[in-house]
Amino acid sequence: MSINPVAAASIIMLVLLFLKVPVFASVFAAAAAYFFLMPDLPQQIVVQRMLAGAESIPMLAIPFFVCAGTFMNYSGVTARVMQFCEVLTGRMTGGLAQVNVLLSTLMGGLSGSNLADAAMEAKMLVPEMEKRGFSKEFSSVVTACSAMITPLIPPGIAMIVYGSIANVSIGNLFIAGIGPGLLLCVTMMLLVSIISHKRNYKPLRTERMKASDFMRALKEAALPLCLPIIIIGGIRLGIFTPTEAGTVAIVYSLLLGVIYHELTMDSFIKGMKETIITTSGIMLIICAANAFAWVLTRERIPQMITELIVGLIDNKYIFLIAVNIFLLIVGMFIEGTAAMIVLVPLLAPIAAAYGIHEIQFAMTVIFNMAVGCITPPMGTLMFVTCGITKCKIKNFIIEARPFYVLLLVCLMLLTFVPIFSVGVLQLFGLA
Amino acid sequence: MKNKGRLLERLLNLDFVLSGAAFILLVLVTFVGVIMRYLFNNPLTWQEEMQLSLIIWVVFFGASAAFRTGGHVAIEIIVDAMPKRLRFVIEVLGYLVTCVVLIYLLRSSIDLVMQMVTTGRTTNILRIPQQFVYGAFPAGCVLMIINYTYSMYHSHLKRKDAEKEEEV
Amino acid sequence: QENTGNAASGAGDSAAEQVVIQLGYENNPGEAIDLGCNEWARLVEEKSGGTMKIEVFPSSQLGAKVDLIDQMLAGAPVITLADGAFYADRGVPDFGILFGPYLFSDWEECWTLTESDLYADLCSDLEEQGLKILTSNWIYGDRHILSKKPIRSLADLKGMKIRVPSNDIQVEGMQVLGANPTPMALGDVYTALQQGTIDGFEQPITVIYAGKYYEAAKYLTLTEHVKNNTTWICGTDFFNSLTAEQQQILIECGEEAGIYNNEQYFQQEEEALNALKEAGVEVIEIDKDEFREAAQSFYQLDKFTSVWSDGLYDRVKEAMGA
Numbered sequence: 074m075s076i077n078p079v080a081a082a083s084i085i086m087l088v089l090l091f092l093k094v095p096v097f098a099s100v101f102a103a104a105a106a107y108f109f110l111m112p113d114l115p116q117q118i119v120v121q122r123m124l125a126g127a128e129s130i131p132m133l134a135i136p137f138f139v140c141a142g143t144f145m146n147y148s149g150v151t152a153r154v155m156q157f158c159e160v161l162t163g164r165m166t167g168g169l170a171q172v173n174v175l176l177s178t179l180m181g182g183l184s185g186s187n188l189a190d191a192a193m194e195a196k197m198l199v200p201e202m203e204k205r206g207f208s209k210e211f212s213s214v215v216t217a218c219s220a221m222i223t224p225l226i227p228p229g230i231a232m233i234v235y236g237s238i239a240n241v242s243i244g245n246l247f248i249a250g251i252g253p254g255l256l257l258c259v260t261m262m263l264l265v266s267i268i269s270h271k272r273n274y275k276p277l278r279t280e281r282m283k284a285s286d287f288m289r290a291l292k293e294a295a296l297p298l299c300l301p302i303i304i305i306g307g308i309r310l311g312i313f314t315p316t317e318a319g320t321v322a323i324v325y326s327l328l329l330g331v332i333y334h335e336l337t338m339d340s341f342i343k344g345m346k347e348t349i350i351t352t353s354g355i356m357l358i359i360c361a362a363n364a365f366a367w368v369l370t371r372e373r374i375p376q377m378i379t380e381l382i383v384g385l386i387d388n389k390y391i392f393l394i395a396v397n398i399f400l401l402i403v404g405m406f407i408e409g410t411a412a413m414i415v416l417v418p419l420l421a422p423i424a425a426a427y428g429i430h431e432i433q434f435a436m437t438v439i440f441n442m443a444v445g446c447i448t449p450p451m452g453t454l455m456f457v458t459c460g461i462t463k464c465k466i467k468n469f470i471i472e473a474r475p476f477y478v479l480l481l482v483c484l485m486l487l488t489f490v491p492i493f494s495v496g497v498l499q500l501f502g503l504a
Numbered sequence: 505m506k507n508k509g510r511l512l513e514r515l516l517n518l519d520f521v522l523s524g525a526a527f528i529l530l531v532l533v534t535f536v537g538v539i540m541r542y543l544f545n546n547p548l549t550w551q552e553e554m555q556l557s558l559i560i561w562v563v564f565f566g567a568s569a570a571f572r573t574g575g576h577v578a579i580e581i582i583v584d585a586m587p588k589r590l591r592f593v594i595e596v597l598g599y600l601v602t603c604v605v606l607i608y609l610l611r612s613s614i615d616l617v618m619q620m621v622t623t624g625r626t627t628n629i630l631r632i633p634q635q636f637v638y639g640a641f642p643a644g645c646v647l648m649i650i651n652y653t654y655s656m657y658h659s660h661l662k663r664k665d666a667e668k669e670e671e672v
Numbered sequence: 673q674e675n676t677g678n679a680a681s682g683a684g685d686s687a688a689e690q691v692v693i694q695l696g697y698e699n700n701p702g703e704a705i706d707l708g709c710n711e712w713a714r715l716v717e718e719k720s721g722g723t724m725k726i727e728v729f730p731s732s733q734l735g736a737k738v739d740l741i742d743q744m745l746a747g748a749p750v751i752t753l754a755d756g757a758f759y760a761d762r763g764v765p766d767f768g769i770l771f772g773p774y775l776f777s778d779w780e781e782c783w784t785l786t787e788s789d790l791y792a793d794l795c796s797d798l799e800e801q802g803l804k805i806l807t808s809n810w811i812y813g814d815r816h817i818l819s820k821k822p823i824r825s826l827a828d829l830k831g832m833k834i835r836v837p838s839n840d841i842q843v844e845g846m847q848v849l850g851a852n853p854t855p856m857a858l859g860d861v862y863t864a865l866q867q868g869t870i871d872g873f874e875q876p877i878t879v880i881y882a883g884k885y886y887e888a889a890k891y892l893t894l895t896e897h898v899k900n901n902t903t904w905i906c907g908t909d910f911f912n913s914l915t916a917e918q919q920q921i922l923i924e925c926g927e928e929a930g931i932y933n934n935e936q937y938f939q940q941e942e943e944a945l946n947a948l949k950e951a952g953v954e955v956i957e958i959d960k961d962e963f964r965e966a967a968q969s970f971y972q973l974d975k976f977t978s979v980w981s982d983g984l985y986d987r988v989k990e991a992m993g994a
């Protein structure tokens with residue numbers, strides 16, 4: 074009896090994933106199992122493919138933007154932007170919860186990393202929220218869900234990675250991301266408002282915002298809020314590439330840390346540690362995914378699946394629904410970037426064949442992967458947030474239900490109504 | 505006893521130092537590269553190969569540090585719902601599988617590094633011997649095994665202590 | 673009993689004797705190289721009566737060139753394309769000169785050289801490094817510059833940031849023409865052009881057209897600075913494990929497919945040039961003598977002459993009949 078090596082490898086991966094084996098080791102074990110079953114193949118290919126996963130210039134965006142996001146938190150930048158958000162949302166029902174959402178949106182312009190955003194807000198904002206009567210679960214859910222906005226607002230790691238895999242202009246992806254980012258921000262603030270009304274979470278203050286308060290907060294936050302302009306402008310003017318923009322953000326945040334006298338050697342080392350641990354964790358999964366992607370390619374699995382899908386589905390909308398269901402499931406199990414490496418080369422050409430706008434499809438894929446970050450069993454944002462706030466995962470999931478519904482609605486809007494994904498680009502005359 | 509522990513901690517921190525130094529260099533090379541290209545119209549021809557070499561060090565030494573601090577994500581939800589005894593067995597099993605994977609990676613990456621040595625591969629422009637770049641891979645594997653074992657041992661000890669307290 | 677190469681997964685007994693070779697390259701389906709490779713695969717299957725099989729993997733599906741070469745050095749039954757600049761970095765420095773700027777003035781000179789004893793010696797040097805050249809008669813293309821600003825003379829090129837592949841030969845080859853060579857991955861070029869990170873890049877016209885780079889840069893200067901023939905290589909050990917008959921089939925079919933590739937190439941080049949003009953690209957003819965003269969200093973660079981064998985440039989010139 075002969076076993077199909079790819080099927081065997083895939084089963085091994087799924088079993089190991091559920092047995093709490095680190096994700097990179099599970100994915101890699103699948104690739105290694107394939108090589109074991111194919112003894113004629115030179116074994117070093119598998120190592121080479123892993124290295125190739127890291128040896129890619131666009132992938133450098135991951136360490137750079139994680140680092141920039143982390144240093145923002147240690148340099149006093151985030152605290153200033155937070156004060157600005159407090160002034161803006163002070164009179165809204167849900168007070169600090171609104172600050173939480175808005176902060177992620179504004180920080181989105183400074184950082185490309187959802188993990189850095191969630192970690193920082195879980196540390197800084199959640200304790201404050203609890204003091205003011207928000208439940209631990211609600212605070213954690215708002216923090217984790219709103220952190221999804223950060224990588225959608227440019228710059229964002231996922232855009233750089235997607236653009237380089239599918240050969241789509243990264244500049245255009247950045248700009249297009251503003252659409253879904255703002256959509257999430259507005260709808261999430263609405264949802265927070267509704268829940269806060271029900272639970273009687275109070276606003277921060279009752280009196281109207283004073284112009285002088287606003288100006289003071291704006292002045293404090295002015296320098297940080299310049300960064301998005303520097304980044305987008307720099308990329309558009311050809312001063313640096315999107316990947317290089319990450320180092321510009323790092324240098325800028327360090328510079329502000331010095332100007333504000335808040336960056337110490339201790340906090341610098343702490344920030345470096347956080348950066349290295351987060352990035353090497355993600356990058357190792359990407360390396361393993363790259364090795365497994367090679368196995369799939371060698372066995373011509375993408376071609377087979379493409380033929381299968383094109384043969385079965387002849388309607389663009391059914392295709393989109395199928396892709397959404399598929400991606401949501403994949404996103405639950407595998408880290409977003411790693412999944413994109415395997416799936417985008419397979420799906421993007423099919424989508425193009427159905428006449429779907431490349432940017433619209435990109436946004437759909439990226440959004441799906443973002444949703445995977447806050448769903449069980451493997452939601453990195455959920456883990457990071459709950460790890461810091463000590464919220465139980467089970468309670469988190471129960472509390473997050475209305476947010477899951479909201480995300481699903483947003484996903485449908487993105488998938489089927491082009492204006493949400495390509496609208497901003499059209500506004501700039503780029504699509 | 506305590507001094508010994510501290511020495512071990514310091515030694516274990518070496519991966520962090522190497523990864524961190526590579527990261528700082530990586531940021532510097534990239535940022536200086538932008539300045540040289542845009543302001544001085546004199547791009548660093550070796551920028552790309554330097555970046556791609558440094559990231560290997562960042563990732564593989566960093567991956568070792570991540571084992572010490574629980575930075576490697578795993579799907580815990582199912583195992584954590586199991587009874588205590590079964591959970592322990594599965595965790596040990598998972599540890600063994602991961603070690604087998606790491607040993608396999610170690611062996612294959614040593615082969616690759618040896619091939620770089622025998623064929624005299626260097627980077628294209630700076631002519632850095634490729635084994636110095638890829639050497640981080642096997643080195644990282646060894647460190648990962650050590651760190652994983654260390655952290656498994658510690659978390660097991662902690663659990664034993666907690667169980668003892670419960671009995672008291 | 674010769675049985676190298678891996679049988680495809682799930683292959684039955686009848687196919688156990690079959691030699692399966694994987695042919696990987698970076699070009700995309702439909703390009704001349706890809707058509708040539710499919711022709712090669714067809715010919716091999718036909719002439720070997722099905723005992724040999726070539727599987728083609730376009731678009732870097734099996735890995736980048738560097739990876740494929742490492743794979744074949746480790747014994748994998750893999751074939752890929754590479755050229756002089758690459759072999760120079762793999763232990764045969766003399767090979768680099770083939771990629772020097774303005775070495776050949778026409779394709780005949782190139783073919784005369786590849787038929788010469790000097791070239792045969794280079795090939796056997798490379799064979800000792802573990803890489804066996806199967807065929808050398810495939811045209812990759814005349815390399816030209818696509819840029820955001822017009823290049824009408826050598827002076828215009830001065831200081832422009834031109835992307836080149838990441839190797840010494842091509843970096844210096846662009847430097848002697850006065851440009852600022854900027855190595856980066858081809859995959860980043862479109863965005864880099866669009867955003868002005870680089871001012872231009874150099875490739876054959878077919879590549880320029882297929883990658884839609886003309887959307888981001890509107891001036892094509894026909895510099896023809898490198899006549900780029902390419903070679904197909906496999907691992908020496910793998911090659912020696914084949915029977916003499918199999919070796920012959922592989923090489924002969926490769927040469928035949930090469931001729932097919934070249935026909936396709938010229939046709940595609942012409943089509944691409946017309947399509948570029950239609951897309952609003954200004955095609956600029958230059959005075960090549962000025963460029964050729966500037967390129968001469970390349971062959972005197974210490975960096976190269978110190979590693980090349982004595983009098984290489986003159987011997988090459990002689991071997992190519994110039």
Ligand code: NA
Nearest residue numbers: 173177216219
């Ligand atoms: Na938030």
Ligand code: NA
Nearest residue numbers: 181223226228
């Ligand atoms: Na962002």
